[in-house]
Amino acid sequence: MIRFLARRIAFGAGVLLVLSAFVFFLFFVAPGDPARMIAGDKATEAQLAMVRKNLGVDRPVIAQYGTFLSRALTGDLGFSYRNQQPVAQIIARRIPATLSLVAGAALLWLAIGVPIGIMSARHPGSFRDRIGQAFILTGLSFPTFVLGMMSLYLLYFLPKQAGLTLFPPGGYKALTSNPALWAWHLLLPWSTLALTMAAVYARLTRGQMLDVMGEDYIRTARAKGLSEQRVVWKHGMRAALTPLVTQLGADIALMLGGVIVIEQVYGLQGVGALAVQAVTNQDRPIIIGVVLLGGLFIVAANIIVDLFYVLLDPRVR
Template identity: 85%
Template structure:
């Protein structure tokens, strides 16, 4: 296990190194002058040269990349010229918002999608299966921003017009200060995220369960007199968990890099909103920091998924 984990960590470090090099060199050749962003349009050329020297952007790109990596390993991701602040604290302040949204939404979509998929597979061709497939079709067809706007209209705007507040329109409250207010502000974002993602997991669970329920060991379990519920949940679901864990790891890693649409709809100033602002402002240090953060989440999630494979599947052990 230690050797396995060490190999995965070395491979993940290599991936992050290649990602950092690609992103850094890509933004180095992009148009724009950080000295001009700091000094403004009225600065003289001598002033700009002095600022470039202070920032170190007048040095060769390899030297700049080496200095960047040396600082990054100590947690320093550079300096935002637009915000006049270090990049790392800016990103760290946004992570709890995105983390709260994604993890809460994941618990909700798993609790909806997996039982829905099992129900559809267990009663394939029947009324319950049709209901499940209708849910999957609707969830996959509706864009996230449409569900978000509908939720705001039906659950915030309409009650507000009637004189009472059912849910807040958006924003974020810290979990550590007011847990109930934290959850109240995130119910609509969680629901919007969960409805779209639950459809994906319901479809995946249904397809996998239909394949598994025809296997020989399932027929053997039934022949031994086990109840259908026990056959489904103990024997069938365990075989389905491996592809579900794979999908879950990829989805959570991707969403932790920024749930852009939902954060924009509900006014949540998370990592996704920060990425949008950085792209609009051409704030390269923040863009590089957000991309690297997304890479870190992907590497960590893949390592966790690999460890779950070992726990779930005896053949891997």
């Protein structure tokens, strides 16, 4: 187990090393003035001189990359000259909004999608199955931004015109300041993201359960007189969890790097909104920081998924 975990961590560290090298050579070694790329087109000569000194552009490329890597390992992701703040501090202020959105939505889409998938798989071809498949097709057909705009119109603008305030228009409130206000501001974003993702998990659960429920060991468990609930949840669902865990790990990792559409629609100042602003403003230090953070999330999620494989599947052990 320890050797398995050590190999996965070493592989993940190698992936992050390759990603850091790619980002470094893309932004620092590509043709052009790296100081101008980092500081922006409106930077003064004094600012450019300071950036060149910090980057050490007069040194060999390998030495520059070593400095870049050592700083990244200590949490120093550079300095945003447009915002006049360290990139790590800017991202740290945005992570709580994205983390709150993804964590709440993930719990919600699992609570909706997995039971619907199980219901459809237990009654294939029945009326329940058709309801489940209608939910899946509807959820997959609706773009996230359309569902978000509809939610705002139906649950905020129309009640507001009638003098009612059911939900806030958007924005993020810190959990530590007021948990109730935090949840109230996130209810619509959670629901919008969860409904689209629940359709994906319902379809995946249904497909996996249909395969699993036809296996010999399921028929044996039923022949032994086990209840249907125990057959489904203890034997069938455990075997179907592996692809679900894989999908969940990938989805959460990608979303922690920024749920761009949801954050833009609801005005949540998270990592996704920060990335959009950085690309618009050509703020390259922030772009570099967000890319490295996203890579870290993906590697960490894959390691956690591999550990769940060991716990769920005896064949892996």
